[in-house]
Amino acid sequence: MNTSNMEMPIADAQLQDSINEEQAKFFLDNGFLVIRHVLVNEELRIVQFEMAKLYDKGVAGVSGDPDYMYGTGVKSGQPILKRVEYVIDKSDPMKALLGHPFILRSVEKLQGPNFIPTWDSMVLKAPDEGVIVPWHRDAAVPDGCEDKRPIFNVDFYLDEADLQTCLWVIPGSSSWSPEASDERCRRPGFSTEDAIPVPMQPGDVIFHNILVLHGSPDGDGNPLRRTVYYEFRPGEIEAGFGPHTLEYLALKQNVLYDCIERRKHTAYAAGEKPFDYKPTGGFAIRQKTTPLQYRYPHETYWRR
C-alpha cells in the first residue's frame, strides 16, 4: 500500500457540528480520524493547566495510589510517570470535557445512541525518554461479539506531536484478522512503509479504533507529550459481552449526564449547542441520579 498520497479527510470542530459522512466513512474504513481544534482558547489552557497539575503531582512521586503508574526510564533508569487513570474524577474541567458536544455527536454517529463512556486516562511520554513504541493494537473486541460498530478512543492532544515523535498508524489495519495483525507486529524494527504519521497540535483529537495498529518511532530528545484518552463503547456490545457488568452501564450513563450538565455551566461552552444524550430501548435512563462518584474502577466491575 502506498500511503504517501493518501486522501485523508480531516474534521474541524470549529467549522462543523460533528464529523460528516465522508469523515465517518474514512474512520470506519481506516480505523482513525483526525479532528482539528477540538480544544481551543480558554478550554485548552484550562485543561492543559489541570493536567499539568496531575503531571507535576505524579512526577513529584505518588506512592500507594494505583492511579499514578510508573515505568522505568530507558535512559535515566529512574521511575517515569507514564499514565494517570480516572482523570475525570480528579478534575472538574475534565468532567466538562466529557460533555463536549462535537465529540459526543460524532461518537453517537459512529456507535449509535446508546454509547457508554468507559476509560478516561492521561498517557505521558516523558521528555527525552522517547523510545520506540512497537506496533500494537490497544485491545481486542470482546469474544463472541459480531457487532461491527467500532470501539474507539478519543485522544486529546495537549502538546504538539511533530513528525519526529508523532504517532504512526496503519490505515485499514482495524479490519485485519488477528493473524495478519500479529504478523505485522512481529516484524522487527519500526518499519513504516504501509503507515502514515499523524502530527498533531495541542487541542487536536484523533479518534482511534482499538483495533488499529499504531506505534511511534524512537523520538530522541522528545519534549513532554500529554494525551488524554476517553474511550467509548456501544452499549449493545458492553451489555452483551462486557467487559463490565450491566450495573456499570447506568452508573457511567449517569456520569455522562452529569458531565453534560456541568459543561453547560462553564464559560467556554456558553455559545455551544449542548449534546442531548438520549439512549433508547433497554438503555434508556428514566431516573437520572447524581453520581455517587466519578471513579468506577474497571476491575471492580469486570464480569467474572
Added chain:
Amino acid sequence: MNTSNMEMPIADAQLQDSINEEQAKFFLDNGFLVIRHVLVNEELRIVQFEMAKLYDKGVAGVSGDPDYMYGTGVKSGQPILKRVEYVIDKSDPMKALLGHPFILRSVEKLQGPNFIPTWDSMVLKAPDEGVIVPWHRDAAVPDGCEDKRPIFNVDFYLDEADLQTCLWVIPGSSSWSPEASDERCRRPGFSTEDAIPVPMQPGDVIFHNILVLHGSPDGDGNPLRRTVYYEFRPGEIEAGFGPHTLEYLALKQNVLYDCIERRKHTAYAAGEKPFDYKPTGGFAIRQKTTPLQYRYPHETYWRR
C-alpha cells in the same frame, strides 16, 4: 387428562430449606407448585395486619392514587377495590417478606442466580362479589425469547381459599402453544375437566408460571380473599428482551439486597439462615446502594 388422581408433590417451608428436585420438576412440568406454611405465626399475623390496613384504606376510598385500583361490583354495582400495587413500598414487613429465604432459594433453583424481583401487588376478591374468573394466562414470555426458564409469580395467600372459591389450574398448560391456550380459553363457561382445584390456607404459597392457565368458578357468598403476588424473572430474560430497561435491573437488585438485610432485623426471622443473593457475570452488583425508593413504576422503565 384425568387430573383427579394427580400425584402432586407439596412443599413445606417449615420442613425444607427450599423446594427439592422433585418439586422443582413438578413445577417446570406443570406450571405451578403449592408450598405450605411459608408465612407462620408472627410474620403471618403482621403481614395480614399490614395488608388489612391497605385494604381498609382502599375500601374507604382513595382517589388520585393509581396504586389503588377499582372495578365495579357485579352484584352491588359499587366501586370495588380489586388491586393494590407496590405493596413493598407501602409496608416494611412486605419488604422483609421479599427477603424470605425459602422463597428466594427456590426462585434461584428455578431461575438461576441472576433472578430479578419485578412486580409486587395485592389482589383482592371482594366479599360476596365472587364472579367467574375465566381461564387465562397472566402474561406472555417476551417476543423472541427462547430461554426456557420460567417467569413466575409467588402468590402469598393471606386468607383461606376453600374448594368452593379457590383457584383452579390446568396442569401442564404452561407449555401449551398460544393457539392451544387460546382455544381452551375460548370454551364457554368454566369447565374443569382437565383442571384441578388448589385450596389454600393463610400463609400458604403457590408458585405459578405466568403461562399456566388458571381461573376460578363462581364463588357465591365468598369471603374476602387477599393474595400478595411477588413476581420474579431471570435476569437474562429481562436484559435480553425486557420489558424493563437495563437500568431497572440494578435498581431492583438493590431493593432485593436491602430487603434481605431488613429481614435479618425482624424478630420472626431470628432463627433463619438468610438468603445470600449472588448474581454472576454481567449481573453482579459490586456497589450495593441503599434504594432511593421502593416503588420503581413499571411504565417508567418500559423499553420504548
